Each structure stands twice: as C-alpha cells, then as structure tokens.
Amino acid sequence: MTDSPDAFFMARAIELAKKGRYTTDPNPRVGCVLVKDGVIIGEGWHVRAGFEHAEINALKSVPHDQNAAGATAYVTLEPCSHQGKTPPCCDALIKAKVARVVVAMQDPNRLVSGQGLQKLLAAGIEITCGVLEQDAQALNPGFIKRMTQNRPFVRSKLAMSLDGRTALASGESKWITSTQARADVQRLRAQSSAILTGINTVLADDPQMNVRGIDEVLQPIRVVLDSQLKMPLTAKMADLEGRSLILTGSNDLDKRQALQAVGFEVYQLDSKEDRLDLSAVMAFLAEQEVNEVLVEAGSLLNGALMAGDWVDEWIVYMAPCVLGDQSRGLFSIPGLHTMADKKNLSLREVRQVGPDLKLTLSSES
Numbered sequence: 001m002t003d004s005p006d007a008f009f010m011a012r013a014i015e016l017a018k019k020g021r022y023t024t025d026p027n028p029r030v031g032c033v034l035v036k037d038g039v040i041i042g043e044g045w046h047v048r049a050g051f052e053h054a055e056i057n058a059l060k061s062v063p064h065d066q067n068a069a070g071a072t073a074y075v076t077l078e079p080c081s082h083q084g085k086t087p088p089c090c091d092a093l094i095k096a097k098v099a100r101v102v103v104a105m106q107d108p109n110r111l112v113s114g115q116g117l118q119k120l121l122a123a124g125i126e127i128t129c130g131v132l133e134q135d136a137q138a139l140n141p142g143f144i145k146r147m148t149q150n151r152p153f154v155r156s157k158l159a160m161s162l163d164g165r166t167a168l169a170s171g172e173s174k175w176i177t178s179t180q181a182r183a184d185v186q187r188l189r190a191q192s193s194a195i196l197t198g199i200n201t202v203l204a205d206d207p208q209m210n211v212r213g214i215d216e217v218l219q220p221i222r223v224v225l226d227s228q229l230k231m232p233l234t235a236k237m238a239d240l241e242g243r244s245l246i247l248t249g250s251n252d253l254d255k256r257q258a259l260q261a262v263g264f265e266v267y268q269l270d271s272k273e274d275r276l277d278l279s280a281v282m283a284f285l286a287e288q289e290v291n292e293v294l295v296e297a298g299s300l301l302n303g304a305l306m307a308g309d310w311v312d313e314w315i316v317y318m319a320p321c322v323l324g325d326q327s328r329g330l331f332s333i334p335g336l337h338t339m340a341d342k343k344n345l346s347l348r349e350v351r352q353v354g355p356d357l358k359l360t361l362s363s364e365s
Contacts, residue, residue: 006102009033009040009074010132014104016045016054017076017139022190022217023048026289028077028143032058034098036071048218055079055089059096069097076136078107078129081116090119100126104136108147141312142193142291151282155313156295156302157188158330162320165327166299171204180354181317183213188315190217192294194285198301199226208236209296221245221290225276225301229255231264238263247284249276278308303332306343309363314345316359 016031024030024046032054034042044057052060055075062068073079079089079101093101101120106129107113117127137144142153159177160166167173175182189195195209202224209222219242224231229250237244238259246264249271250256256266270280285293295305305311316330336342349360 005038006074006128006131009035009072010076010102010104011135012040012043013054013074013076014132014135014139016043017136019045020047022211022214025049025193025218026143026291028140030054030075030077030139032076033074034058034062034068034071035074036066036068041066041071042068050086052086053080053089056086056092059092067096070099071096072100072102073098074102074131076104076139078103078105078113079116079120080107080112081119082112088116088119090116093120094123094125098125100128102128102131104131105129105133108144110147140291142293145312146286146289146291150286152193152285152290152293153313154282154293154295154305154311155188155192155315156297156305156311157185157315157317158302159317159319160330161323161327162318163322163324163327164330165323166330167328168323169326169328171328176321176323177317177319177356178354181319181356181358184353184358185317186211186213188294189220190214192220192292193290194221194223194288194293196223196225196293196295197297199224199228199230200300201296201298202226202231202235202237204298206232206236207296208240210237210240210242218242220294221288223247223285223293225281226250227271227274227276229259229266231259233258233262245288247276247281249274275304278304278310282310299329299332302330306331306363307333312362314359314361314363316361317353318357318359320355 013031013033017029020029027049031045042058042062044054044061046054081088081090121127145153189211210219211217222237222244224246226246227249229248229252231246244264246266247269259266270277345361347361351358
C-alpha cells in the first residue's frame, strides 16, 4: 500500500494539510492533490476557517491551459456535502468532472459521515477510501475527538529535572529546560486551540499563555480554572490578543463583573467538593469548538487530570539537572498506597531537544 501511486499522492496531500497546522481552528487540517495522467496538476490546503477548503484551492490552482476533467482528487478528509460558511466541496468536484476521488478517512462527524462519498458515487465518480488513514487521523486528533466524544484532545506539557522535580521548594522554576525546549513548547502552543492552567499557576507566575516567535498563527484561547474567582484584575493575560476565559464554581457577581470589565470572559460550571467538575470543563470546551488543549499547570491540576484519565498525551521535557528531594514534584495524586495503585504510561517517542530529552507518553488503556 505504501508503495502505491495512491499512497504517494496521498502523502503529498497530508504534507499540504500540515501547512494549516496553526491556522485552521476550529476546522480540521485538510490537503488535496489533483492528479491527471500520473502528474500533479493542482494542489491546495485549508488555510483558515471561513476560507475556501482544500479541494477548492486545489481546483483553482490548476493551470488555465488544463482542467480537472478525468483527474483523480486525493483528499485527506471526506469532501463536505453540506453548505457551511463555504459551498459543498462535493459539488465543486462533480462540476469539475473528476473521475475518481481517493479519501484518506471519512468525516468523523456522525451527522455527515459518508454523505459526501455517497454524493460523489451518485454522480458516477469512483471512490477509494482509507489510503494512509492513520496518517490522516494524526493530522486532526482534536477534531476527531470532539466530533466522536464531545471533548477535546488533551495534551499536558511538563518540564522536569533528572530527579523528576518541576520547581524548587520556593516555587522558582525559571528555567529548568533549555531555550530549544522552550521554543519547541511554542510550537505545541501554536497547534493548540486552547491553553489550560489552574489559578495557582497564575498566582505564582502571572503567565501570558500565548504563542511567541511564530508567524501566521491563531492565538489559542487562554483558559484558567479558578473555583473561587481569585484571579487578579492585573493579570497579564487579560490585555493580550485573543480570548481569556475563567471557568469558576463561584457565583460572586461583583467579582465576575470586575473581571469581565478588564477583559476576561467568566463562566460558571458545576463543581464537586469545591473543585470544578473536569467532565463539565471538557464538555464546555467542546461547546467552544476547542479541538486541542495544551495543559500548562502544576501538580494539583495535573494530578487531577491524571487521576480522571483526561489526558490523551503527556509531553515531558527532562533536563540534565538535579533539584533535590525538597523540590516540587510533577503530580499530586492522593490515594496511591501500593504498587498496584500506580499510574502506568506508555512511552511512544523519545527525542533530544537541545540538551534535554522530550518524552511523549500516553495513558495505558
């Protein structure tokens, strides 16, 4: 399969889709290649929500002395068949008289999945589905998770010393990891729909939680879990480009109005034992069309996320330094008393970033 022409051209479509990695939210990243007589005659990708989709951009890129009639369209996601902010891509492919459409994966939205393929088939267009499907799925883990499970894909970023510490006992943590690792984190931020933290991190560090050093990026939504509305009115993130959200269990109207006056959006969600219900948080983020969440938080929130199995991917940057046994750890998880209680993770990738190691892990199912 990987040596076939279909796989070759689909691989190119996947590379094109990656060009929209930082800009397509809340839409999926999609690429399209048009091939005629074994030669690529058009290419396109989805650049930004509300703008034309990959198939339309590919059709528009075909030279004036050629046309797409009889061509094969390679698309990383099933072409849409419904009218949204842009017209249906199926109609454009049918009008262009393509002979065949090769799709990497069906639309994960259960309400429309398969409808695009059926419309193309009804028009007499040959369909092939499932070429490089896993590679296509890797393009849009958050969009797929939101469409199928009504929650975002959650990725937590952690930085630690060789002995598993995140900060000195005083709270000082700048900087455990290298400039190269911090630049890599900016790329993680850029591909995220939202950055999530807890109020204790805000009170300790006053973080900006935005993307720096990368051009052509949609700034992610900043989300703070603040059960008691302790957010300072002077917090830096209130003045930055994009949305800053506070999720709270408090019904203190005066505090809420004061925070809204300086630029925050404040939403009251369900709480359990004076802490926000994380299932309510995830459902709310899905309602906000958040596909991918990057968690940048301390041991309390990361411990709660791990205990509830809410994190799909852990990214741990490990620096070659030692902070000692009085320093702070990665997770606060009460109730781990025996080895049978331990939390197991699966190591998926290890690579070096500057002098540090970057570990990518997932929870064991």
